[in-house]
Amino acid sequence: MESNLSTLCKRALLLDYEGLEKYDAVFLSCVFSFTKVNEAILKMPNVFYGGTGIFPDGGEDLPFEVEHSCPDYTLYDPYVNRELDLGRRRSVLSDYLDYSIGFTTRGCFRKCSFCVNKKYDKVHFHAHVNEFYDPSRPFIYLWDDNFLAFPRWREVLEELQETGRPFQFRQGLDIRLMTDEKARVLSRCRYHGDFIFAFDHVEDKELIEKKLLVWRTWADKGTRLYVLSAYDSQDEHDIESVFVRIATLMKYDCIPYIMRYESYKDSYWRPLYVNIARWCNQPQFFKKKSFREFCEANQAYHKNKETMCSAYKAMTDFESRFPDIAAKYFDLRFEEVSILRRFGRPFFNTPSADEMNRQLSVWSQFASGELDRQSALTAYYGKRLDIVCGSMLRESGKLGGGGVCRRPILCH
Secondary structure, eight states, rough: HHHHHHHHHOOOOOOOTGGGSSSOOOOEEEOOSOOOOOHHHHHHEEEEEEEESTTTTTTTTHHHHHSSSSOGGGGGHHHHHHHTTTTOOGGGHHHHHEEEEESEOOOOOOOOTOOOOOOOOOOSEEEOOGGOOOOSSSOOOOOOOGGGOOTHHHHHHHHHHHHHHOETTTTOGGGGGOOOOHHHHHHTOBSSSSSEEOOOGGGGGGHHHHHHHHHHHHHHSSEEEEEEEEESSSSSHHHHHHHHHHHHHHTTOEEEEEEOOOOGSSSSSHHHHHHHHHHHHHHHHHOOOOHHHHHHHHHHSSOEEESSHHHHHHHHHHHHHHHHHHHHHHOOOOHHHOOHHOOSSOSSSSOOOHHHHHHHHHHHHHHHHHHOOHHHHHHHHHTTOOOHHHHHHHHHHHSOOOTTSSTTTOOO
16 A cells, blocks of 8 residues: 555645645644644645544544555655754754654543543554554654553563664553553663653552552663643642642652643743743753752842842742742752662662572561561661562572562552
8 A cells, every 4th residue: 555655646744834725635633722723724625634633532533554554754854854954953853853653552541631532442452563663763652542551561562672672652651550560571671761651630649659669669760750730720739739749759769740731821820830840841950959949040040130030939929828838848859859869779780690699698588587677678778678689589489489578668
């Protein structure tokens, strides 16, 4: 089908809406509802359109031949060349140049109220990786809606690993579905960039913490979670909810990425939402400064010393009205709260034989009950009772079954 299309028609990516009438067929896809498309264009007889920006459920499914044709990545070349000529950096255009892009699964069972993805009730297989994989491109990224809910997730990861290319799930993964097995396999994949999850509702805090503990048992890799804000409300309760989630993520050495729902624009606390996002969404600031220090640094660079910059004004305004919330969260520092920063992790690669023997000695004492809780905690924080090593010893049969908990120290 692909070769026939190539010989029968000339394809091009249009960069504007001029001269649409001269084409036999124009295909228009709109992802976001805030993108405005002229109704007159949609009424043109040669224009075919779809997408969640026009139809809440995305409209009709694309034909099988379209869904399962390898993307023509060269279509973006005119756009890329134009942007490069305008002075944009190549790194900004990397998505168009360096990635094979596609879906291996489709669908999600969550049906979140803020999400347009409600068309399917479960996650189903969509395509094999080789359908959209271009060997000339160094990376792969995937738009799967809820990959970890797919029963055959391991098979897909094996396909991705076989390419030898680093990959990333750009839509994020559902941390609430994390298990030891999933965390172990994912942590050993050739992954590209940060792992991305989401922490949309503070009501999920207990579950999210439990699953982050599973994740951090196996992985010390960069981890980022989307934090939805200004959705349920746009008041002090929502601001506190955001900081509760930020504090939780700090604890597990994760970076929050603040996602502002559009209603934040109508909030009295709009400047505060903006500056919380500026702080969190720039890891070089978030990892080194508390929110207060970030705002004070902005004030220090403010040109007019007789006035307050937006960040400092928003912070002091909120603190004057809600001092208890400010006292609890404004001075938290990532380096001081993070468990991994405070205690570190000795192994994420294969430990030496000598180290495994040392670990076996301590783990055997723990498994037999020779170590009391205080001694076990001391051994854990002294890196002599490593959880990953304990799991490896148990899997190898050296430690034995015996119902030994993989995370006996951290479960509290």
